Amino acid sequence: MAIEFKPSPSLPPPVNSVGALAWLRQNLLSSPLNVFLTLFSLYVLYLLVPPIIEWGVINATFSGDTKAACTGGGACWAFIGVYFEQFMYGLYPSEETWRINLSLILLVLLVGAFAIKTINKLYLSLAIILVYPVVAYFLFAGGVFGLTVVETSLWGGLFLTTLLGVVGIVASFPLGVLLALGRRSDMPVAKSVCVVFIETIRAVPLITILFMASVMIPLFLPDGMNFNKLMRVLIGITLFSAAYMAEVIRGGLQAIPKGQYEAADAMGLTYWQSMILVILPQALKLVIPGIVNTFIGLFKDTTLVYIVGMFDLLGRIQAANHDANWLGTTVEGYAFAGFVYWIICFGMSRYSMAIERKLETGHKRN
Amino acid sequence: MSNKTKPNNSLLNDAGTRALIFQLLLLSVVVFVGYFLFTNLQNNLDNRGISTGFAFFNEPAGFPILIHLIEYTDSGTYGRAFAVALINTFVISLLGIALATVIGVVIGLARLSNNWLVARLATVYVETLRNLPLLLQMFFWYFAVLAALPAPANSYEFADFLLNKRGIYSPNPIFQDGFGVVVVGFILSIVAAVALIVWAKKRQTKTGLWFPAYWSSLGLIVAITFLALVISGFPIEFDLPEKSRFNISGGMVLPPEFVAVLIALSTYTGAFIAEIVRAGILSVNWGQTEAARSLGLRDSLTQRLIVLPQALRVIIPPLTSQYLNLAKNSSLGAAIAYPELVSVVMGTTLNQTGQAIETIGLCMLVYGSLSLTISMFMNWYNKKMSLIER
Numbered sequence: 210m211a212i213e214f215k216p217s218p219s220l221p222p223p224v225n226s227v228g229a230l231a232w233l234r235q236n237l238l239s240s241p242l243n244v245f246l247t248l249f250s251l252y253v254l255y256l257l258v259p260p261i262i263e264w265g266v267i268n269a270t271f272s273g274d275t276k277a278a279c280t281g282g283g284a285c286w287a288f289i290g291v292y293f294e295q296f297m298y299g300l301y302p303s304e305e306t307w308r309i310n311l312s313l314i315l316l317v318l319l320v321g322a323f324a325i326k327t328i329n330k331l332y333l334s335l336a337i338i339l340v341y342p343v344v345a346y347f348l349f350a351g352g353v354f355g356l357t358v359v360e361t362s363l364w365g366g367l368f369l370t371t372l373l374g375v376v377g378i379v380a381s382f383p384l385g386v387l388l389a390l391g392r393r394s395d396m397p398v399a400k401s402v403c404v405v406f407i408e409t410i411r412a413v414p415l416i417t418i419l420f421m422a423s424v425m426i427p428l429f430l431p432d433g434m435n436f437n438k439l440m441r442v443l444i445g446i447t448l449f450s451a452a453y454m455a456e457v458i459r460g461g462l463q464a465i466p467k468g469q470y471e472a473a474d475a476m477g478l479t480y481w482q483s484m485i486l487v488i489l490p491q492a493l494k495l496v497i498p499g500i501v502n503t504f505i506g507l508f509k510d511t512t513l514v515y516i517v518g519m520f521d522l523l524g525r526i527q528a529a530n531h532d533a534n535w536l537g538t539t540v541e542g543y544a545f546a547g548f549v550y551w552i553i554c555f556g557m558s559r560y561s562m563a564i565e566r567k568l569e570t571g572h573k574r575n
Numbered sequence: 576m577s578n579k580t581k582p583n584n585s586l587l588n589d590a591g592t593r594a595l596i597f598q599l600l601l602l603s604v605v606v607f608v609g610y611f612l613f614t615n616l617q618n619n620l621d622n623r624g625i626s627t628g629f630a631f632f633n634e635p636a637g638f639p640i641l642i643h644l645i646e647y648t649d650s651g652t653y654g655r656a657f658a659v660a661l662i663n664t665f666v667i668s669l670l671g672i673a674l675a676t677v678i679g680v681v682i683g684l685a686r687l688s689n690n691w692l693v694a695r696l697a698t699v700y701v702e703t704l705r706n707l708p709l710l711l712q713m714f715f716w717y718f719a720v721l722a723a724l725p726a727p728a729n730s731y732e733f734a735d736f737l738l739n740k741r742g743i744y745s746p747n748p749i750f751q752d753g754f755g756v757v758v759v760g761f762i763l764s765i766v767a768a769v770a771l772i773v774w775a776k777k778r779q780t781k782t783g784l785w786f787p788a789y790w791s792s793l794g795l796i797v798a799i800t801f802l803a804l805v806i807s808g809f810p811i812e813f814d815l816p817e818k819s820r821f822n823i824s825g826g827m828v829l830p831p832e833f834v835a836v837l838i839a840l841s842t843y844t845g846a847f848i849a850e851i852v853r854a855g856i857l858s859v860n861w862g863q864t865e866a867a868r869s870l871g872l873r874d875s876l877t878q879r880l881i882v883l884p885q886a887l888r889v890i891i892p893p894l895t896s897q898y899l900n901l902a903k904n905s906s907l908g909a910a911i912a913y914p915e916l917v918s919v920v921m922g923t924t925l926n927q928t929g930q931a932i933e934t935i936g937l938c939m940l941v942y943g944s945l946s947l948t949i950s951m952f953m954n955w956y957n958k959k960m961s962l963i964e965r
Contacts, residue, residue: 236689236690236691236692237690237691237692239689239690243689243690246688246690246692246693247690247692247693250690250692250693250696251692253696254696395594396594396597396598397598398598398601398602399597399598399601402601402605409939409943411946412939412942412943412946412947413903413938413939413942413943413946414903414904414906414907414917414942415903416906416907416909416917416921417906417917417921417935417938417939417942420917420921420925420935421935424925424931424935425931425932425935427619428615428616428619428620428931428932429612429615429616429619430615431615431618432618432619432622505706509706509707509708509709510708512708512709512710512711513710513907515710515910516710516907516909516910523708523710523711523714527714530718539718539719539722539723540715540719543711543714543715543718543719546711547707547711547715550706550707550708550711551703551706551707554705554706554707555702555706558706
């Protein structure tokens, strides 16, 4: 008669190695130092979070037309409501703001059209890069098809911030690629021109470039030839970020093994063919994080135009803070600006991570 | 019919010639643009009656500068104002770099902490500050935080420090006769400490015996300096800030402009440095730590002797560019009237004299050389720290 082997049922794991309790022990209370750090962090949170919630939500006033409506002792969000249009469009005439909205919708539609499989992507890209800017410019500035002219000095708020950011990003990218290629070129003249340009721009702060754009450029142009200030500032911002972009892209170009260059040559490709078809697609993919970081930096740097007298989002908030009817709403203004900038910049950085994952084509170590 | 294709020997198809032609074209474009701008500049300057040159440096400036570390009165010259602004820029950059490094290292280590809460808080700090424009942060500190402090009469008091709308007031040390003894004692103690460390290292390489050189040299410095203080009878007095009804007298004051720029610069750059430190430490292979442990090194020694030296190699190059960014970003102080280079030279001086070329050129030159100096120093340090390959 065979004796049947009956294993006794396994014991449950010790209470303090599973569940919430174990997690607490491991992650918060593993050593005396950790206990102290946990308590300290909790204290910091206690100091910061309840007052902020109390100020921003519980005691806050969300609607109203004057400062007198804010009686709760907390944040006065009514201030943001009253000034919302200025924060978004600057001093752009309110009956004309549909033009800004329309061009934004147009852009979203065009970019969204990439999702449709039957559309030729090349034509679509060309439409976005070549046709759209012209349409948008005439929508913003007016003067054709019976649209009233809106002076660029009235442009402002988030609209101006976005305009500076988008134009800077779109224009500085190709320029940065050219500069990076020039710096890696065998031709001594091309190389030295690029090196001098890149290093000069990178050595000085953006403010000096903006001052140069707003004060010095008129001195360098013949009489009668003059751009408006927005255009000059745009040129300054573009040149500035192109220099940084060039260095990022150069990093990518250097990371491509020499064999790729040689293979492209061996195929009989010309310089531009080998760059566009072989080298750049690989190099740019490598440096997406760097490129996006430059874009984020550029977007944050657009706030500096306030110093040369243009009223972007931050500038409009500064101006609104000086309104005698709304004294003491400084923090609300900055909180709103911070919220907008943070969403955009954080969104860009997360989006770049998503692209990186999407373009990851293997060669993954471990 | 010959099978031989005729080689296309046209000069235009020769790579060398094409490169030459292209470069000649580029060069002539650069020269032409340069010439065009230069002649326009001369015409415009003539038309507006602006004389070039730095002669205006000797003229009285006639504007006050709030913060000056060297003597400056309203009747000082533009040259003097430039010197004051230059010093202000250097001071804020150096202090900012020191403070940002401390913040960056602390937050970077905190993000790697195995304490969940600490790591999360550090992440929130980094992601918040990195994604907000520096100018906004400066405005926030200056207009929202420091401007909301109480008037001098109701200052916050911590020990002998006062905090109010007008800035931070601290005791001002006044050195009496005989303070030289203390200085000499301090210098001697440092010499002794260095000698001790050198001796301990030599002995360790020779005999393998270990000596707690760093702790004992620290003790040596404190002890000798304190002894010198006692011998000379504490030749130092403090001028304490006193509250009167509307004002504060005495003491040393850090104006709110200075405090706001310093806080904004160092916390902002600190967030970037934290990421660099974290990435550097993560880049050191875990096997290195395991190997160190299997050699029987304590955790602190593992960090100091194995992980940190290897991490520093990865950290230094990006750290350099953060330092450069900080120095350049100090120019944003102009927006809240911290009297640094841009606000004094490119702001007030340019407005009063109209010498656009000189003032903007001078600023670019100063920032250019500042960048060059920092990057040269960091390159030297990087070379010293980098892997010596055999």
